[in-house]
Every structure is written in C-alpha cells, then in structure tokens.
Amino acid sequence: MFMKLSNYTKIFKALSNEQRLKIFMMIYKNCCSPEGSKIGAEFRIKGESCCPVGGSLEKAFTKICDCMSLSRSTVSHHFKELQNAGLITCEREGQVYRCKVNTEVLDSIKDLMK
Amino acid sequence: MFMKLSNYTKIFKALSNEQRLKIFMMIYKNCCSPEGSKIGAEFRIKGESCCPVGGSLEKAFTKICDCMSLSRSTVSHHFKELQNAGLITCEREGQVYRCKVNTEVLDSIKDLMK
DNA sequence: AGTAGTATTCTAGAACAATCGAACTGCCTG
DNA sequence: CAGGCAGTTCGATTGTTCTAGAATACTACT
Numbered sequence: 001m002f003m004k005l006s007n008y009t010k011i012f013k014a015l016s017n018e019q020r021l022k023i024f025m026m027i028y029k030n031c032c033s034p035e036g037s038k039i040g041a042e043f044r045i046k047g048e049s050c051c052p053v054g055g056s057l058e059k060a061f062t063k064i065c066d067c068m069s070l071s072r073s074t075v076s077h078h079f080k081e082l083q084n085a086g087l088i089t090c091e092r093e094g095q096v097y098r099c100k101v102n103t104e105v106l107d108s109i110k111d112l113m114k
Numbered sequence: 115m116f117m118k119l120s121n122y123t124k125i126f127k128a129l130s131n132e133q134r135l136k137i138f139m140m141i142y143k144n145c146c147s148p149e150g151s152k153i154g155a156e157f158r159i160k161g162e163s164c165c166p167v168g169g170s171l172e173k174a175f176t177k178i179c180d181c182m183s184l185s186r187s188t189v190s191h192h193f194k195e196l197q198n199a200g201l202i203t204c205e206r207e208g209q210v211y212r213c214k215v216n217t218e219v220l221d222s223i224k225d226l227m228k
Numbered sequence: 229a230g231t232a233g234t235a236t237t238c239t240a241g242a243a244c245a246a247t248c249g250a251a252c253t254g255c256c257t258g
Numbered sequence: 259c260a261g262g263c264a265g266t267t268c269g270a271t272t273g274t275t276c277t278a279g280a281a282t283a284c285t286a287c288t
Contacts, residue, residue: 019276
C-alpha cells in the first residue's frame with residue numbers, strides 16, 4: 001500500500017502550485033460528484049459553460065485559461081504534471097477530453113498521514 | 115475547517131522535497147507513537163542513538179545530517195520550512211529540542227481529499 | 229485537400245529553491 | 259569566563275519550476 005518516498009514527493013510537488021491545485025480541484029470535485037465519479041470529468045471542446053463544479057467542464061483549455069489567466073501551453077504543462085504524478089488520468093475521444101482523479105493515490109496519501 | 119488554497123500549496127510545497135519529507139516522517143512517526151504523541155519528539159543534544167522510529171531523536175541536527183548527508187544549515191532550513199507551513203512546531207529547552215507534528219493540518223489535508 | 233479550432237512540444241527568461249561554507253549567536257560545562 | 263557544541267543567518271552557486279510565445283500536430287468539418 002505504501003509507495004516509495006519519491007512518489008509521494010512527486011504528488012506533493014504536483015499539488016504545490018496554486019494554479020495546478022485549482023485545476024486538480026476542479027477535476028476532483030467534478031469526477032467525485034455522484035454522477036461524475038462514474039464518467040470522469042468531461043472537458044468538451046465545443047460548448048459554452050466555464051469551469052463549473054458538479055457538471056462537466058466545457059472547452060477545457062481555452063476556458064480554463066480564461067478563468068485562470070494562463071496560456072494554453074502552461075495549462076497543458078500543468079495537466080501533464082498532474083498526470084505524471086499519477087493524480088489524474090486523461091484521455092481524448094474526438095472532441096471530448098475526459099479526466100479522472102486517481103483516488104488510489106489520494107488514499108495512499110491519507111494512509112501516509114494516518 | 116477549510117483553509118485558503120494558498121495554505122494548502124504551502125503545505126504541499128513543504129512536503130514536496132524528499133529530504134524534508136524524510137525529516138517530517140521521522141518527527142511524525144515519533145510523536146504519533148503512543149507515548150510520543152504526548153510529549154512530542156525530543157531531539158536531545160547529548161546522546162548516541164540515531165534517527166530511530168518510536169523513541170526520541172538524539173543529537174538532532176548533527177545526527178540527521180549524518181543520516182542524510184546534508185549540512186546543518188540545510189537541515190535548519192528544512193526545519194524552518196516545515197514550521198512555516200504549520201506542519202510542525204519546535205521549541206528549545208536548554209539542550210532539548212522538542213518537535214511536534216500539528217495534526218490539525220494533516221486533518222485538513224485529509225478533508226480536502228475527502 | 230484546406231481551414232479552423234484545439235492541444236502539445238520546444239525554447240528561453242524570470243523567479244524560486246536547495247545546498248553549502250563561513251561567520252554568528254546561545255547555552256552549557258568545566 | 260573560555261571553549262566547545264548546537265543551531266541560525268547570510269551570501270553564493272547551482273539546479274528546478276513557472277510561464278509565455280512560436281512552431282507543430284491532431285481533429286473535425288466543409
């Protein structure tokens with residue numbers, strides 16, 4: 001159940017940036033809502049609404065960039081860091097960009113602090 | 115119960131360095147053992163044993179430095195970062211350097227990930 | 229195939245973090 | 259009160275991270 005220490009630091013590092021933590025929380029609050037948890041947060045490329053909690057995120061990067069005043073490359077970079085730490089998994093299906101939080105990773109953090 | 119996002123990032127940043135996480139875990143495993151939790155981990159300046167889990171840490175800095183191949187100034191810096199994030203509190207009484215983990219902070223992390 | 233929209237990669241600069249050694253302060257203890 | 263540990267602060271060096279912009283690649287639609 002326990003990971004190597006360096007895995008933990010990777011995770012903490014990923015969450016140590018405020019922008020990235022925001023993005024993570026957006027995904028987390030989505031995909032861990034009753035329905036969200038089944039499907040993962042959906043980041044649709046076409047659409048209008050922006051960064052809601054409890055629905056799906058539309059027009060992922062562009063909208064997140066607007067919300068957070070970050071460039072696309074930066075947001076892309078943050079997504080990759082989160083994936084790299086194992087905190088989220090993302091996959092693309094046509095125009096839908098689907099992200100899920102890896103709850104096992106969260107569990108092992110809670111374990112570490114038990 | 116929830117803190118500002120920037121408080122969380124401070125905490126995660128403090129734990130995002132492997133050396134610092136090691137130091138933190140040493141303190142944590144000490145002061146959260148049955149007896150340890152009452153008194154806090156003790157870092158005695160005189161003594162012999164090194165970096166045990168479940169006792170008190172003797173000759174804190176010197177020994178930790180030996181264990182971890184870090185200079186005193188670096189270790190001192192890491193202690194300060196941990197304190198700064200609110201993860202631990204330290205106080206000195208003569209030759210005894212006493213450290214405690216702030217479990218409320220750990221609780222709010224667990225809350226964030228609930 | 230061509231175009232538009234969207235994400236990724238690369239690069240580079242600015243800001244920040246980790247680390248050390250040296251100089252310093254404080255507290256015993258002889 | 260002098261000497262010696264224990265820890266802190268400072269300055270320098272080296273390495274890492276954040277970020278934007280430009281160039282590139284992927285996807286859908288016409």
